[in-house]
Amino acid sequence: MLYWIYDYPSWLIGCLFVAVFVATTWAGIFLTRRTVHSWIHREPRANEMVGFALSSFFVLFGLLLGLLAVATYQNYATVSDVVDKEASSIAALHRDFGxxxxxxxxxxxSDLREYTRYTIEEGWSLQRKGIVPSGGTDRMNALAKPLYAFEPTKKSQEIIHAETLRQFNHLIEIRRSRLADVTVGLPAILWWVVAFGALMNIILIWMQDMEIHVHLILGAILASILGAVIFLTAALDNPFRGLVSGPPDSIELVYNTLMKP
Known part of the structure; x- marks a missing residue:
């Protein structure tokens, strides 16, 4: 949903999120103090009720954000595990082919080396743009043709060939899992709920009645935490997008240590 944030450095987007939340909170504080405060705070206990509503809502909304942050981090960790498994499978296949x-x-x-090179140098850059790379399919098909056409003549070759086919099919399964994760992310409806909850939280901050400097400081603190957590969730939402995405380090290590000419 927030795909544009992956086109810029993470620190810049994080600061932008916090700045927007703080600026919105401060602007609302100045506007509401001159308009709706006199209408809301007619009774002395009104401020206590607003404070109670704010604290209760912040706990519930914070719980939702926490669960979403954990879910996105689990997706990120799962994707990293898939990449490590693909690297291990590539290394095992390279040994078996020998x-x-x-x-x-x-x-x-040579065909396996070309597939690995493509995945690192071309496929990963497409994944970071949210595009499922298709060039790896052609390279896998080119690798499968001579492998499936091979007919063992010895018992030892039969054993090796059976193990190689099993490993090759395992690599195909892992690769499909990785490609499926390119477009994984939280449903759009969840982001609408997060946006609505953040707005309600900021409105409750506006409705507080206290000295202006205290109001601005406390509002900035709450808005900063809110913006930072939402940014964290958004940054980890798409594991392969942007600079925060999982790198192909494990696959690159296999390529450099076993395959690179």
Missing amino acids: AYPAPLNAELQ
């Missing part, structure tokens, strides 16, 4: 007779072994390793 046991095939020449020149098939060199051909299989």
Whole structure:
């Protein structure tokens, strides 16, 4: 929903979120003090009731934001685990291909190297834009043709070939999981609820009646926490988007240590 935030540095967007929330809170404080305060605070206990409503609402809304932040972090951790598993599967396949007779072994390793290079250098940049890379499919198909056409002539080759096919199918499953996670994120309805809750929270801050400097300081503190947590949730919402996205470090390590010419 907030895809534009992934096009800029995270620290800049985080500061922007906090600044917008604080500015909105301060602007509302100045406006409401001259308009609705005299209407709301006709009774001495009105400020206590507003404070009670604010504290109760902040607890409930904070619980919602906390649960959403945990959910997005779990998605982020799950995606990182999928990438690590894909790297392990690539490394195992590269070792298995080395046991095939020449020149098939060199051909299989070359095709696997090209798939790995594409994933690191081209596929990942597309993922960070929210685009599911399709070039890896062609490279996997090119790798599958000679592998499926191979006919073992020895018992040892049959064992190796069976294990290689199992590992290859495992790599396909993991890759599909990674591609499915490119577009994963919280439903739009949840973001509308978050936006509505944040607005209600800020309105309750406006309705408080206290000295102006105290009102501005407390309002800025609450608005800063609100903006920071919402930014954190948004930044982790799409695990492959932006600079906060999971890097292909584990796959790149396998490429540099086993495959790089």
